[in-house]
Amino acid sequence: xxxxxxxxxxxxxxxxxxxxxxxxxxxxxxxxxxxxxxxxxxxxxxxxxxxxxxxxxxxxxxxxxxxxxxxxxxxxxxxxxxxxxxxxxxxxxxxxxxxxxxxxxxxxxxxxxxxxxxxxxxxxxxxxxxxxxxxxxxxxxxxxxxxxxxxxxxxxxxxxxxxxxxxxxxxxxxxxxxxxxxxx
Numbered sequence: 001x002x003x004x005x006x007x008x009x010x011x012x013x014x015x016x017x018x019x020x021x022x023x024x025x026x027x028x029x030x031x032x033x034x035x036x037x038x039x040x041x042x043x044x045x046x047x048x049x050x051x052x053x054x055x056x057x058x059x060x061x062x063x064x065x066x067x068x069x070x071x072x073x074x075x076x077x078x079x080x081x082x083x084x085x086x087x088x089x090x091x092x093x094x095x096x097x098x099x100x101x102x103x104x105x106x107x108x109x110x111x112x113x114x115x116x117x118x119x120x121x122x123x124x125x126x127x128x129x130x131x132x133x134x135x136x137x138x139x140x141x142x143x144x145x146x147x148x149x150x151x152x153x154x155x156x157x158x159x160x161x162x163x164x165x166x167x168x169x170x171x172x173x174x175x176x177x178x179x180x181x182x183x184x
Contacts, residue, residue, distance in 0.1 A: 005129040007050035008091065012129065015089060016047060016079055020142050024055075024122070025076040026068035026095075033174040036064035041145050045077075046111050051126045053077065053091060054098075054108060058149055059117040059161050059169065063180060066097045066120060067172035070179050075124050082142070086134035095124035097179040117153025117161050119169065120180065 005012070016022075022045055027035040044056040057065070069075060075095035081087040098104050098121040108121050153161050170181040 002130055002132045005131075006127075008047060008053070008126060008129055009050070012089060012131070013047050013050075015081070015087060016045065019079045019081070020145070021080075021082075022055075023078040023080075024065055025078065026065045026074060028068055028172070028174050028176060029072050030174065034064070036062075036068065038065060042115060042150070043145070044112060044115065048111075048123070051093075052123065053093075053126060054111070054121055054123040056109075056112040056115060056118055057097075057120045057122050058115060059119045059153060059165055060149070061168060062173060063119070063165075063169040063178040064172050065095075065122060066178045066180060067174075067176035069095045069097055069122070071176055075122070077124070080137050081134055082137065082140040084139070086137060088132045088134040088137065090130045090132075091124070091126045092128040092130070093124040093126040095122055097121070098123055099179055099183060101183060115153075116150050117156075119165060 021039060021041050024038045024040060027033060040055060046054050048054055073094040075093055077091040079089040098108055156164065165180060166184050170178055170184065172178065
């Protein structure tokens with residue numbers, strides 16, 4: 001039932017656009033390191049071309065994806081249909097972190113709606129796309145995006161978010177430095 005593609009087809013682009021949630025997977029090279037799997041929402045995912053995607057990464061409790069990308073670049077995105085028709089879509093590729101001081105920042109950031117607490121942009125070149133049935137994924141009704149993270153960042157303000165990033169986002173749980181550590 002699985003199908004493999006070498007790019008994100010127009011049909012799959014439509015599927016991605018209809019999803020309100022996606023997951024990002026990454027892992028360090030160390031066999032004892034922690035595999036990271038992060039859910040993402042807030043309509044922050046963009047298809048830049050049939051083989052390139054990006055998402056606006058918001059400040060959170062850790063910065064694992066960025067640390068893993070700096071170490072080895074491996075990244076996987078997964079989208080699940082929680083409505084009919086059933087489908088799971090995975091995008092496999094090599095990613096990198098774009099920080100606000102990067103020459104590419106402004107051109108990429110302009111593709112997103114501004115969200116308080118923005119930390120970085122994750123860009124990935126996709127080399128394999130795979131769909132599978134998704135018949136085991138339950139049906140859920142979408143009720144909206146949570147605003148908790150946005151409200152938290154708005155309340156903290158830019159300087160408060162920056163201080164939080166210095167405390168929580170410079171090193172992964174496995175001790176890997178993140179690209180953000182270069183800013184501080």
